[in-house]
Amino acid sequence: MLPLALTMGDPSGIGPEIAVSAWSSRSGLDLPPFYLIGDPDLLVARAKLIGLKLPVAIVQPDEAAAVFPTSLPVVALDTPCQDTPGVPHTENAVGIVKAIDRAVDDVFAGRAAAIVTLPIAKKLLYDAGFIFPGHTEYLGELASRQVGRPIRPVMMLAGPDLRAVPVTIHIPLIEVPKALTSELIVETGRIVARDMRERFGIDRPRLAVAGLNPHAGENGAIGREDEAIVRPAVKSLRAEGVDAVGPLPADTMFHASARARYDAALCMYHDQALIPAKALAFDDTVNVTLGLPFVRTSPDHGTAFDIAGKGVAHPDSLVAALKLAARLGARRFAPA
Template sequence: MTSATRPLVLSMGEPAGIGPELTLMAWQRRHVRNLPAFAVLGDPQLLFDRSRRLGLDVPIGEIARLADAPAAFDAALPVLPLSASIAVAPGRPDPRAAPLVIEAIARAVDLCLAGDAAALVTNPIAKSHLYQAGFRHPGHTEFLEALSVERGRPARAVMMLAGRGLRTVPLTIHMPLKHVPGSITQSLILDQARIVARDLAAYFHIGHPRLAVSGLNPHAGEDGAMGTEERDIIAPALAILRAEGLDVVGPLPADTMFHEEARATYDVALCMYHDQALIPVKLLDFHEGVNCTLGLPFIRTSPDHGTAFSLAGTGRANPSSLIASIEMAAAMATAGASPGAGPAVAS
């Protein structure tokens, strides 16, 4: 199958969260949004029960192979069952489900690496409950990178958030803020900027991406008066990137990077830490923001929100971010990128 005909695969995410109902709602809107065929790695009974609870009337079609998804997709939500089933009430996470959450992600990665799936779309997980099942990764993104490496595929995961009119990349992700300054290195900036530039060209048809890089400190350090990281680390790294031919500006004061006129001057903003990158995307496009992981040997997108236990089972969850994630994954899969390309690395 080509990337245009291979189905997408969705991992079920935390079964007590909103992931199951978002998946059901996305399937319901398959014709309205012209969504490509997808299958979910999950529990068929749980999805059936959630559909009935919410009155969604979504038929569940259990399939044996991902290749069966396109034929089944129009009449039912295709589901690849996991190795076990467990009854989980919406809004009430059960640690016993953690191994199944991990299994769904790992199997989805294997389907992508085998070329059976065009891309992976992950539903949100609750990491605190996974730790009890041996999960040892700071987040979803880091787990996907580790799975790729374990399977002999080079990877350097880079998180990119994409919303209406803005893409941002947090150079550091899931770490306490006090650890950020010591984690900002020239090699980190070089590696991630190269991956971002390469994958924007490969997956988003941006031939010569324009990268804007924030500073770490207020006013981008004010020439060393408010911090020296910009002068000693960030600016020298950007000089190397420019010498390589990348279109890079910065370091820029973060408080003036995200207004409308500034956003028009770049294709992606590289930011120094998690909230610096995520706040502007969620402010501009809270309901349809997408988390896209670059630098993996497969395409991965995800809704830009969490498990929302308080909304699970109420019917009030908004599927827009999951639908946008499916649409972006499909667009990336048909963009002509070479499947399985390894990440760019610093020389």
């Protein structure tokens, strides 16, 4: 079994400590083998800070599975990181991005089964010249370079009770109506339906499409976008054979009996998807990137600088991300 590639994320956040906490509890959690791409000295120091003794093995990916039972396998970067828990350093941006690059190279080269990413701080990367809105978009760019054609990544928050997909992601709310088009909704729906079949093993996935406005616009009484943009997109998806319904009022889409009627919810903007997903299962929800020619998952939380280094961060969402990455990575699917 190929190991998972785990990127270090922002080393000033909780990423290093939830990684070492997860590995330290590996037996009881039945974790799949993984290797962490990062600074081994920082990992040892962070483990000590939170009261854990961490044996580290500096390895190449093909050695990771063999040493995983006794040591945390680390693929060391040639860029040491500033280690100040809770205080982000712009100088760390180079290493953060290098870890992502290395993980993508490894999964394309067949050295890793899938990628799991620890949280990054977007502003820190922006200040260092990073031009992508976030992990999702950058992974799409790296995949596009590898395959030689445009790849559109799609974010999904996948939990035990809800899978939610934002059609628009990291843009200000005021920009959402300008960015939202029927074509964008249809493209997103296609990608979600395909990956639900090929990666999640759901033969005929059911998609519930949320409206943009309150009450899905009430037939145009509260904004025209739902009738002019969302409804035609749903009609197009159905014409292509996708089992989609909508636009549906978002305020009635996420209670238990409503969730039983669909396999994934397409939401029109970031918080419309992420608020119900995190409210229902914050510790067990996983960020999954669909549309890529490889599997990528991530915890559903951020860097949590305010608690970094204090030993109170829980690895639950990372554990869920590792397990889901291993499950999806073991399935054979057609490349995106």
